[in-house]
Amino acid sequence: MKSDSLIRIALGAYLLIFFSYLLGPLLVMSLTAFNSASFPSVSPWACFTYEWFDVLLRDKHIRDGIYYSVIIGIGTVTLSVSMGLAASIVLTQVWPRLRSTYYTLIIAPILIPGVVLGISTLVFWDRVGAFLGVSDETALYGLFHNGLFLTILGQSTFIASYAMLVFVARLQRFDTGLTEAALDLGATHTQAFRKILLPFMRPAIASAAVLAFLASFENYNTTTFTIIDYKTLTTVLAQKVRLGINPSISSLAFIVIVLTVFAALVFEATHHNRKRKDAIAQGKVTPVKKGILPPFMHGNAAAFGLVALACVVIVMIGTAGKHDPQVCKADVREARMLETERRIKVLNETRALREQSEPAESTPNKPALAPSGAFGGVFAPTNLTEDDAEPETETPKGGSGAFDNVFAPTNLDTED
Amino acid sequence: MSSGVAVDLEDIWIRFGDFVAVKEANVAIKGGDFFSFLGPSGCGKTTILRAVSGFLDPSQGQIRIGGKDMSGIGPNKRPTALIFQNLALFPLMKVWENISFSMEVTGASAKQRRKRADELLDMIALDGQGDKLPSELSGGQKQRVAIARALCANPDVLLLDEPLSALDLKLRQHMRTELREIQQRVGITFIYITHDQGEALTMSDNVAVMKAGVIDQIDTGHNIYDHPATPFVASFVGENNVFRGRVKEIKGNEALISTNRSGDLLSSISPSQVGKLAVGDDAMMFIRPEALQLGPAKKSSKTTISANVINEEFEGNSFSVFLEGDGGKSVKMSVPNGGQDKISDRGEVLSLHYNANNAVAMPAGELASE
Numbered sequence: 119m120k121s122d123s124l125i126r127i128a129l130g131a132y133l134l135i136f137f138s139y140l141l142g143p144l145l146v147m148s149l150t151a152f153n154s155a156s157f158p159s160v161s162p163w164a165c166f167t168y169e170w171f172d173v174l175l176r177d178k179h180i181r182d183g184i185y186y187s188v189i190i191g192i193g194t195v196t197l198s199v200s201m202g203l204a205a206s207i208v209l210t211q212v213w214p215r216l217r218s219t220y221y222t223l224i225i226a227p228i229l230i231p232g233v234v235l236g237i238s239t240l241v242f243w244d245r246v247g248a249f250l251g252v253s254d255e256t257a258l259y260g261l262f263h264n265g266l267f268l269t270i271l272g273q274s275t276f277i278a279s280y281a282m283l284v285f286v287a288r289l290q291r292f293d294t295g296l297t298e299a300a301l302d303l304g305a306t307h308t309q310a311f312r313k314i315l316l317p318f319m320r321p322a323i324a325s326a327a328v329l330a331f332l333a334s335f336e337n338y339n340t341t342t343f344t345i346i347d348y349k350t351l352t353t354v355l356a357q358k359v360r361l362g363i364n365p366s367i368s369s370l371a372f373i374v375i376v377l378t379v380f381a382a383l384v385f386e387a388t389h390h391n392r393k394r395k396d397a398i399a400q401g402k403v404t405p406v407k408k409g410i411l412p413p414f415m416h417g418n419a420a421a422f423g424l425v426a427l428a429c430v431v432i433v434m435i436g437t438a439g440k441h442d443p444q445v446c447k448a449d450v451r452e453a454r455m456l457e458t459e460r461r462i463k464v465l466n467e468t469r470a471l472r473e474q475s476e477p478a479e480s481t482p483n484k485p486a487l488a489p490s491g492a493f494g495g496v497f498a499p500t501n502l503t504e505d506d507a508e509p510e511t512e513t514p515k516g517g518s519g520a521f522d523n524v525f526a527p528t529n530l531d532t533e534d
Numbered sequence: 535m536s537s538g539v540a541v542d543l544e545d546i547w548i549r550f551g552d553f554v555a556v557k558e559a560n561v562a563i564k565g566g567d568f569f570s571f572l573g574p575s576g577c578g579k580t581t582i583l584r585a586v587s588g589f590l591d592p593s594q595g596q597i598r599i600g601g602k603d604m605s606g607i608g609p610n611k612r613p614t615a616l617i618f619q620n621l622a623l624f625p626l627m628k629v630w631e632n633i634s635f636s637m638e639v640t641g642a643s644a645k646q647r648r649k650r651a652d653e654l655l656d657m658i659a660l661d662g663q664g665d666k667l668p669s670e671l672s673g674g675q676k677q678r679v680a681i682a683r684a685l686c687a688n689p690d691v692l693l694l695d696e697p698l699s700a701l702d703l704k705l706r707q708h709m710r711t712e713l714r715e716i717q718q719r720v721g722i723t724f725i726y727i728t729h730d731q732g733e734a735l736t737m738s739d740n741v742a743v744m745k746a747g748v749i750d751q752i753d754t755g756h757n758i759y760d761h762p763a764t765p766f767v768a769s770f771v772g773e774n775n776v777f778r779g780r781v782k783e784i785k786g787n788e789a790l791i792s793t794n795r796s797g798d799l800l801s802s803i804s805p806s807q808v809g810k811l812a813v814g815d816d817a818m819m820f821i822r823p824e825a826l827q828l829g830p831a832k833k834s835s836k837t838t839i840s841a842n843v844i845n846e847e848f849e850g851n852s853f854s855v856f857l858e859g860d861g862g863k864s865v866k867m868s869v870p871n872g873g874q875d876k877i878s879d880r881g882e883v884l885s886l887h888y889n890a891n892n893a894v895a896m897p898a899g900e901l902a903s904e
Binding site for chain 1: 636
């Protein structure tokens with residue numbers, strides 16, 4: 119009995135750790151989107167603000183990046199879903215002895231690093247252009263060196279393999295007798311494909327399309343080589359990280375997270391609702407009598423979550439226009455100025471004190487009180503660098519008396 | 535109704551690599567016939583059906599439907615409709631869409647299709663069920679939907695590949711009658727594949743019995759049962775007692791066979807084997823359990839078998855008495871239930887009489903495995 123509850127506690131703790139490991143970063147990232155500090159951070163918390171969403175929407179690079187990411191995503195979905203479907207159908211029809219070889223061949227792009235795919239796409243189409251002898255001015259040359267064209271092709275090389283895996287799983291459950299039945303009833307091969315196989319594959323096509331779009335949207339390795347003069351969201355973000363980021367990226371992440379959760383909840387809620395309706399139709403469950411809740415929410419946790427999420431988003435959008443962090447910001451600025459002034463005062467006092475006791479010394483970097491002896495370790499270079507590195511981790515209010523923190527440029531930045 | 539279209543198989547061979555699935559099949563099926571291919575699984579009967587429906591081409595020979603050569607004509611162009619063993623109803627389509635699929639592919643309007651589907655649903659007594667999905671129907675209903683779907687294509691020939699094998703016994707017996715009625719109503723040629731001799735005998739006008747790719751006998755159900763042409767047919771169709779021996783004497787269509795265990799027995803010769811049996815040949819003689827009658831233990835005659843009783847089983851409408859037979863196999867006698875408690879005692883010697891007309895003799899050959 120005792121060990122039983124112990125195991126349960128351990129399991130609970132494990133789950134807690136596991137989920138915080140999974141979701142913690144997302145939560146922290148989402149929070150940073152609402153902090154007015156100019157570097158994505160949660161602590162110190164300055165002011166609650168929506169301004170980073172505004173910054174995000176005004177950022178032309180990000181807007182362009184999203185736009186092209188979506189275009190490339192749509193192109194990749196179209197290409198890789200059709201290629202994957204064709205490849206999977208061939209796999210079921212190919213001569214059994216060839217099957218495993220064919221499978222390995224088709225699956226290989228997944229195993230090849232994206233970087234290699236990117237470079238080879240670039241080189242291949244350049245060579246194709248050279249082989250065909252197209253000159254710089256022609257439209258064909260433009261196409262072979264067009265970032266969108268190359269990125270769609272480059273991404274599709276391996277995303278089509280993912281799609282194929284999804285289709286193969288579904289096709290294994292297909293009864294080829296159905297196609298034969300359709301043919302027997304007079305359908306042409308095209309009709310049998312369109313009316314029998316395609317409807318059967320529809321769920322797999324939907325999931326392959328979602329998978330392909332997400333894989334395309336988040337791809338960087340291949341895209342960075344093939345994109346040339348265009349940009350996608352990932353390349354824009356990578357550039358931003360290099361040049362220094364602000365929390366508008368967190369706000370983008372927040373939007374993506376909310377959309378994902380929203381889609382998942384919608385799927386779950388409708389799925390649950392359909393199952394319940396089927397159960398009612400089959401007479402397994404009696405429909406609920408009219409209550410306070412609308413019927414679709416009955417026993418449907420996902421629907422509750424969906425409504426709650428919608429409420430939160432509506433409240434956020436509603437208050438976004440009215441909420442003005444300026445007052446808070448001014449307060450923060452004032453508080454910081456006061457703090458700075460106080461420190462300067464402390465600094466001046468200590469300096470005056472030091473000048474009194476050691477009039478000969480005038481090194482500004484030197485700490486006020488040497489811990490032991492006159493120069494004990496003060497000038498050691500390690501000591502100095504340590505002081506420089508510290509300010510980032512220490513809070514400004516840490517009244518250790520070491521004034522180096524106050525003047526650290528990064529420190530000032532964070533609170534601005 | 536149409537008088538039906540004849541189907542002719544002429545010298546059909548079907549090979550898969552080195553394996554010969556069908557050997558020299560010659561079958562002439564009359565228009566409007568209910569024709570069955572009967573044989574154990576793996577005998578090539580489904581292969582013949584797939585060749586008729588166009589899913590595979592015979593390696594050799596010609597298939598004619600209504601006198602027209604079918605070689606090179608795909609399944610979607612042939613005047614046949616096939617009912618699959620697993621029915622192959624389209625799971626994502628409603629019942630009425632399933633039934634009218636053959637019209638959909640020719641571009642008929644939804645209204646026309648619905649009308650025709652409703653007519654057919656009426657015919658198969660499923661009116662009002664058109665908007666259900668196949669998964670919501672019972673086994674027998676699915677069966678009837680599959681038949682309606684095939685009939686909707688107005689085929690000249692309906693091919694049925696063991697369509698009843700998935701049903702339970704009661705339903706199977708009911709569907710036999712129903713299939714036969716439908717066939718008589720629409721009047722088209724039915725080609726039926728089965729391994730169940732009961733199905734073949736109750737429904738068919740004519741039956742072809744197959745063994746390992748070879749057609750052993752084509753005849754009416756009656757003749758197949760009463761006058762089997764080969765030991766395989768005799769032992770596969772219905773129950774039969776086999777007596778091995780040597781031909782001692784032949785008189786017209788009767789033969790005297792000196793059996794290994796029961797002495798000299800008189801038997802008629804299977805009509806198709808008359809003249810093929812000569813004195814001194816190895817022969818087999820078959821007597822059905824119900825053709826054996828209990829008689830007084832009088833002097834032995836040429837139509838009397840004496841044997842020890844091994845055991846006795848009560849089967850409701852009859853008793854089955856098992857007696858010592860030849861080659862380790864028992865001789866079974868079927869006695870109708872006339873209210874008696876039992877027929878015999880274990881170890882008792884019984885004299886069984888039969889009419890020579892009910893015994894069939896033929897050259898020795900392979901028996902159906904049990």
